[in-house]
Amino acid sequence: MNDASESSAMFAGLPGISGGTRVCAVIGDPIEHSISPPIHNAAFRSLNMDFTYVAFRVRRRELAQAIEGVRALGIAGLNVTRPHKATVMRSLDTIEKTAREIGAVNTIVRSDAGLRGYNTDGQAALEVLRKLGGSLSGARVAVLGAGGASRAITYYLSKAVERVSVLNRTGAKGLRLAREVTRWSGTKCRSYRLNEANLRKETSESNILINTLPVDVFSRFATTLTQQRLIRPGMIVFDANYYDRESDFLAKAEQAGAKVSDGLEMLVGQAALSFELWTGRSAPIDVMYQAALEAKKAQTR
Numbered sequence: 001m002n003d004a005s006e007s008s009a010m011f012a013g014l015p016g017i018s019g020g021t022r023v024c025a026v027i028g029d030p031i032e033h034s035i036s037p038p039i040h041n042a043a044f045r046s047l048n049m050d051f052t053y054v055a056f057r058v059r060r061r062e063l064a065q066a067i068e069g070v071r072a073l074g075i076a077g078l079n080v081t082r083p084h085k086a087t088v089m090r091s092l093d094t095i096e097k098t099a100r101e102i103g104a105v106n107t108i109v110r111s112d113a114g115l116r117g118y119n120t121d122g123q124a125a126l127e128v129l130r131k132l133g134g135s136l137s138g139a140r141v142a143v144l145g146a147g148g149a150s151r152a153i154t155y156y157l158s159k160a161v162e163r164v165s166v167l168n169r170t171g172a173k174g175l176r177l178a179r180e181v182t183r184w185s186g187t188k189c190r191s192y193r194l195n196e197a198n199l200r201k202e203t204s205e206s207n208i209l210i211n212t213l214p215v216d217v218f219s220r221f222a223t224t225l226t227q228q229r230l231i232r233p234g235m236i237v238f239d240a241n242y243y244d245r246e247s248d249f250l251a252k253a254e255q256a257g258a259k260v261s262d263g264l265e266m267l268v269g270q271a272a273l274s275f276e277l278w279t280g281r282s283a284p285i286d287v288m289y290q291a292a293l294e295a296k297k298a299q300t301r
């Protein structure tokens with residue numbers, strides 16, 4: 001096959017891209033390992049929608065320009081990931097109340113009134129936790145970390161549980177989150193310095209444990225949690241990271257009788273909520289979850 005016929009065959013093989021195809025995207029830096037494109041493209045394909053989804057690496061200094069590009073190009077829907085979830089808020093026309101309170105936007109919707117920011121991370125996490133643990137009322141929660149992911153998760157979770165403890169390296173940030181949790185939900189929330197002694201105490205007094213620390217930072221604490229048998233039968237253990245292979249810590253937590261989930265289901269959940277905001281249609285969540293699993297598997301090959 002010569003070059004011209006090869007490229008036209010490849011073009012013909014693209015699933016339904018035409019002049020009328022609407023484009024959604026994710027921006028972040030780094031972005032090349034994002035599995036959001038396969039998740040959303042599987043959803044569009046399964047519903048036979050004339051949409052496609054791509055990833056753009058956007059550097060911090062180019063974020064405002066990228067958002068102008070989103071406006072000019074008529075991008076139909078945008079996801080935002082690290083490190084832009086907070087700074088992107090300055091470039092938007094309106095921000096939904098929950099996202100404003102959390103202080104982070106992961107989904108942008110285009111409307112006649114301009115670009116509107118939402119946060120679908122926390123609701124997705126709450127759905128995962130409810131699936132694992134039912135109503136959650138009366139639960140006591142220990143949350144590791146007080147960054148963007150922690151804020152989104154605790155915003156929703158604190159409305160459903162009895163007590164939250166935040167453990168964070170930077171005390172002032174943990175304290176700020178603890179105060180906001182009480183303001184958001186009226187739920188009792190205290191913050192503690194992230195160290196082994198506080199981890200032991202707060203985990204032993206909690207029945208839900210949530211990690212939002214980066215994988216390499218968490219690994220040290222994960223060893224303490226398993227070696228000191230702090231994970232008990234019936235506990236809910238949720239790690240907001242997702243892993244190429246099965247997480248050793250979550251496997252051990254499950255062996256200890258905990259109900260566990262990593263961040264993959266939350267990632268699919270937030271994608272499904274974004275999809276619904278952009279398209280007004282019910283997201284085909286099983287198709288999206290399957291695509292996420294396959295994309296994750298393909299990355300480990």
Ligand code: ATR
Nearest residue numbers: 145146147148149150168169170173212213214217
């Ligand atoms: P995300 O959106 O994933 O929450 P983030 O907002 O950058 O990302 O938050 C990262 C979290 O990991 C924070 O709680 C951060 O603690 P600080 O508030 O003290 O920065 C925590 N974190 C990151 N690197 C860490 C490290 N080396 N040791 C302890 N905590 C760390």
